Amino acid sequence: MDRAKRIPESGVEFLSGNEAVARGAWEYGVHFASAYPGTPSTEILEAIGESYPEIGSQWAPNEKVALETVAGASFGGARALTAMKHVGLNVAADPLFTLSYIGATGGVVIVSADDPGMHSSQNEQDNRNIARAAKVPMLEPADSNEAKLMVGEALEISERFDAPVMLRLTTRISHSKSLVELGPRRAVEVKGYERNIQKRVPIPAHARKLHSRVEKRMLELEEYGDGSPFNRIEKGDPSLGIVTSGISYQYVKEVLPSASVLKLGMTNPLPWKLIERFIESVEKLVVVEEGDPYLQEQIRARFLIPVEGKERIPIEGELEPGIVRRGLGEGDPAQTPFVRAEVPARPPALCPGCPHRGAFYALSKIKASSTGDIGCYTLGLMPPHEALETVICMGGAVTVLNGLEKAVGREATGKLVAAIGDSTFIHSGITGLIDMVYNGGTGTVMIMDNGITAMTGGQQHPATGFDLRGEPAPRVDFEQLCRACGVKHVRTVDPHDLQEMEKALREELSREEPSVIITRRPCIMIGKPSGRAVARLDPEKCVSCRACMRVGCPAISFVDEKPEISGLLCYPDCNLCVQVCPTGALSKDMEGAR
Amino acid sequence: MKTAAEVTNVLICGTGGQGILLASEVLSGAARASGMDIKKSEVHGMAQRGGSVTSHVRFGSRVFSPLIEEGTADVVLGMEQMEGLRWLHYMRVDGTLLIPDIRINPVTVNIGAARYPDVEAGLASRNAPYRVIPALAIARELGNTRVVNLVMLGAASTLMPMIGEQSWMTAIERRVPAKALGVNMEAFERGKACL
Ligand SMILES: Cc1ncc(C[n+]2csc(CCOP(=O)(O)OP(=O)(O)O)c2C)c(N)n1
Numbered sequence: 001m002d003r004a005k006r007i008p009e010s011g012v013e014f015l016s017g018n019e020a021v022a023r024g025a026w027e028y029g030v031h032f033a034s035a036y037p038g039t040p041s042t043e044i045l046e047a048i049g050e051s052y053p054e055i056g057s058q059w060a061p062n063e064k065v066a067l068e069t070v071a072g073a074s075f076g077g078a079r080a081l082t083a084m085k086h087v088g089l090n091v092a093a094d095p096l097f098t099l100s101y102i103g104a105t106g107g108v109v110i111v112s113a114d115d116p117g118m119h120s121s122q123n124e125q126d127n128r129n130i131a132r133a134a135k136v137p138m139l140e141p142a143d144s145n146e147a148k149l150m151v152g153e154a155l156e157i158s159e160r161f162d163a164p165v166m167l168r169l170t171t172r173i174s175h176s177k178s179l180v181e182l183g184p185r186r187a188v189e190v191k192g193y194e195r196n197i198q199k200r201v202p203i204p205a206h207a208r209k210l211h212s213r214v215e216k217r218m219l220e221l222e223e224y225g226d227g228s229p230f231n232r233i234e235k236g237d238p239s240l241g242i243v244t245s246g247i248s249y250q251y252v253k254e255v256l257p258s259a260s261v262l263k264l265g266m267t268n269p270l271p272w273k274l275i276e277r278f279i280e281s282v283e284k285l286v287v288v289e290e291g292d293p294y295l296q297e298q299i300r301a302r303f304l305i306p307v308e309g310k311e312r313i314p315i316e317g318e319l320e321p322g323i324v325r326r327g328l329g330e331g332d333p334a335q336t337p338f339v340r341a342e343v344p345a346r347p348p349a350l351c352p353g354c355p356h357r358g359a360f361y362a363l364s365k366i367k368a369s370s371t372g373d374i375g376c377y378t379l380g381l382m383p384p385h386e387a388l389e390t391v392i393c394m395g396g397a398v399t400v401l402n403g404l405e406k407a408v409g410r411e412a413t414g415k416l417v418a419a420i421g422d423s424t425f426i427h428s429g430i431t432g433l434i435d436m437v438y439n440g441g442t443g444t445v446m447i448m449d450n451g452i453t454a455m456t457g458g459q460q461h462p463a464t465g466f467d468l469r470g471e472p473a474p475r476v477d478f479e480q481l482c483r484a485c486g487v488k489h490v491r492t493v494d495p496h497d498l499q500e501m502e503k504a505l506r507e508e509l510s511r512e513e514p515s516v517i518i519t520r521r522p523c524i525m526i527g528k529p530s531g532r533a534v535a536r537l538d539p540e541k542c543v544s545c546r547a548c549m550r551v552g553c554p555a556i557s558f559v560d561e562k563p564e565i566s567g568l569l570c571y572p573d574c575n576l577c578v579q580v581c582p583t584g585a586l587s588k589d590m591e592g593a594r
Numbered sequence: 595m596k597t598a599a600e601v602t603n604v605l606i607c608g609t610g611g612q613g614i615l616l617a618s619e620v621l622s623g624a625a626r627a628s629g630m631d632i633k634k635s636e637v638h639g640m641a642q643r644g645g646s647v648t649s650h651v652r653f654g655s656r657v658f659s660p661l662i663e664e665g666t667a668d669v670v671l672g673m674e675q676m677e678g679l680r681w682l683h684y685m686r687v688d689g690t691l692l693i694p695d696i697r698i699n700p701v702t703v704n705i706g707a708a709r710y711p712d713v714e715a716g717l718a719s720r721n722a723p724y725r726v727i728p729a730l731a732i733a734r735e736l737g738n739t740r741v742v743n744l745v746m747l748g749a750a751s752t753l754m755p756m757i758g759e760q761s762w763m764t765a766i767e768r769r770v771p772a773k774a775l776g777v778n779m780e781a782f783e784r785g786k787a788c789l
Pocket of ligand 1: 088452
């Protein structure tokens with residue numbers, strides 16, 4: 001909270017796109033914000049929680065809950081914001097599509113942070129298509145300053161046109177920093193709640209009227225977009241006209257500073273009159289956009305003219321200046337002065353001391369494996385464990401195991417557990433567990449409770465006992481929750497107690513009834529190590545059997561037929577390698593360890 | 595060398611947990627204190643779990659792209675040897691690569707699926723101008739292996755004359771926690787003396 005004092009009222013600050021959105025929420029009078037973490041959106045709510053106590057902010061169990069809560073706040077006349085990664089909007093799509101009909105009383109901003117290039121995601125979906133399908137206005141900033149300004153613009157549009165507004169970021173906007181002009185917080189009143197059943201209960205009779213209003217609203221917004229300061233023509237050489245938006249604008253300016261550019265900041269609906277004017281002013285039209293041919297196809301369909309775009313700029317992956325340069329036929333393609341070196345990949349790995357390592361070690365040791373889910377523990381797929389075989393989306397571990405059992409019976413549930421993290425279980429694992437019990441499944445769910453949402457950098461959730469601001473909060477009790485779902489066999493183990501871990505897995509996998517194993521041990525990000533112990537090798541006792549290498553710890557490498565332990569990387573409170581060494585060659589003085 | 599009117603590109607690379615974000619924050623802060631426009635890109639999420647990490651920093655009178663184009667980096671600042679080689683193709687022909695006396699095996703090497711390359715041979719075969727900075731040795735002498743990043747940054751600072759002495763000091767003071775300020779300042783100075 002003392003950081004709140006450190007971000008000044010005015011001046012210029014160097015902020016990431018996410019920090020700028022948080023700043024915008026504060027300056028433009030947002031009262032309430034709720035989100036579920038997800039890269040690259042996570043830091044928006046973190047920054048609000050850390051720096052802007054005037055905004056009520058909280059972590060939600062998932063994105064649907066966050067958006068619905070934000071909708072409720074808007075019904076009460078408050079300005080409200082939610083933020084999520086692109087796939088989070090799939091989870092929140094149900095409320096989104098109908099909130100589009102119902103509209104917004106207090107302004108509603110829905111931040112969708114897409115991840116072209118899949119830096120930290122399982123797909124590359126382009127959520128501009130969702131804004132269009134849901135018929136909600138959408139803004140796309142090209143840097144941090146615009147990200148801040150567009151929060152204000154989104155709130156204005158939301159209240160004026162009675163619509164939730166999507167603010168679409170991408171990884172490169174969220175996680176790049178640029179200079180932002182700061183201003184004070186505007187005083188905005190909470191309007192209060194007034195009942196309006198026709199508007200907020202979309203039974204078919206009401207919804208038909210609401211739908212008409214939505215269609216009319218989108219036409220009005222087209223006109224509004226023609227005059228919006230965020231849509232602008234930058235006149236240049238008329239032989240080539242480039243239509244672009246978001247981060248792609250920066251690459252175009254970098255590569256072809258002299259071209260005529262139509263920079264679109266509001267990309268749903270499109271400002272057709274402005275686009276027409278631009279088309280008339282240039283000889284040839286090229287669309288430079290990351291992801292799908294969202295602008296290209298709409299412009300082509302509208303004017304029935306040749307528009308180049310995806311013929312030059314790839315659909316797949318993230319853009320960068322070189323790709324845009326080559327796409328526009330500028331400069332030497334892919335010639336760098338120093339030839340790219342092929343060096344070994346450095347894939348991410350479970351950290352030294354990670355609690356999940358014990359569980360995956362035990363699974364692979366008994367030749368079992370898992371249907372998986374999304375989180376740090378997805379890394380259980382990596383060698384040497386290779387003990388995670390499926391992932392779809394959050395919550396999918398439990399349900400996929402249920403489905404597999406329907407297909408192949410105990411062949412699946414005797415060999416595979418559903419591996420799911422604590423945050424993910426809260427997000428959307430609970431319904432799968434209820435389904436398993438209800439429909440006679442016999443699977444074992446392994447809730448990997450490391451006490452935090454680790455993958456996204458360590459956020460609190462309803463089962464950690466703390467809230468967004470780090471204040472104590474009521475804590476979901478997994479054991480009781482699972483029993484209440486109808487699971488009779490619920491047990492908790494320390495995943496670093498390999499014997500117990502193995503025993504639990506063997507027993508529950510062979511049990512022809514639904515069961516839950518909670519593997520509980522804190523993530524190394526939250527636990528403070530109790531000392532500085534480092535595992536040691538007695539080379540006399542070592543028989544070079546490589547048992548320790550099957551732990552898959554980044555701190556252990558195999559040099560000259562013996563394990564070598566990195567003192568820099570070895571985590572004090574972990575002794576997995578010591579436990580698996582059959583000759584006692586590895587030891588660790590755990591004195592003082594918890 | 596360049597004037598502030600042009601854009602200077604610095605690519606910082608290494609592995610998760612090496613203090614790359616701090617180094618790029620200090621660099622951005624120093625460029626800003628010298629009155630320049632700046633943009634910077636960084637990696638969050640999955641890649642931070644021990645993966646290969648980069649931060650792009652660009653500064654000058656007006657900067658558009660937050661990403662450096664391949665083949666245009668003035669300085670590639672490696673915090674780990676193999677990572678320096680991995681990102682070499684970002685460097686411009688008259689650029690400089692700095693690497694430390696540090697090798698961190700990726701898991702692929704640990705489990706014997708790959709071999710750690712001979713980095714200096716790779717650099718020599720490409721005629722790449724590079725310097726090895728004994729950053730870990732210096733950091734050990736200073737009694738804190740966590741200041742490797744500031745030693746490297748100190749060395750790199752000698753390649754950026756457009757940023758004034760005072761700007762570096764201001765930026766370090768702003769970004770480094772007060773109790774570690776002394777050792778970080780010293781690390782920076784020792785790095786500077788390496789080139
Ligand atoms: C719908 C959706 N929302 C958010 C994310 C981002 N995300 C990936 S993993 C994860 C949570 C992981 O936490 P947990 O289940 O506790 O596992 P841990 O990483 O701590 O092992 C989140 C929020 C996502 N992939 N999908």
